[in-house]
Amino acid sequence: MGSKYTKRYTEEFKRDVIALVDFSGKTVTAVARELGISSESLRSWYRRAKADRGESGSGELTSAEREELKRLRKEVREQQQTIEIMKKATAFFVKENDR
Secondary structure (H helix, E strand, O other), X not given: OOOOOOOOOOXXXXXXXHHHHHHHOOOHHHHHHHHOOOHHHHHHHHHHHHHHOOOOOOOOOXXXXXXXXXXXXXXXXXXXXXXXXXXXXXXXXXXXXXX
16 A cells, blocks of 8 residues: 555546657656656656557557456456365365265
């Protein structure tokens, strides 16, 4: 969980700032400095936006791909838990059957 001092920015704000970088001809660092935001945050937003537009070239995942990966990892965790429960239940019933 983030610090109570962590600033939260809306998606609209992020889109506007990314557009400012794209169309102003200024560097990410210069725009971040002018707006008083972290250059690392802006750089991260900018990289993500480029990946979403297919401009990344670095193999970075798009937002949709990141969401799918998150969903699939959750699904795998749930399935692993189900398998563990089934193993325990099987062992329990084998013992009960042997009595």
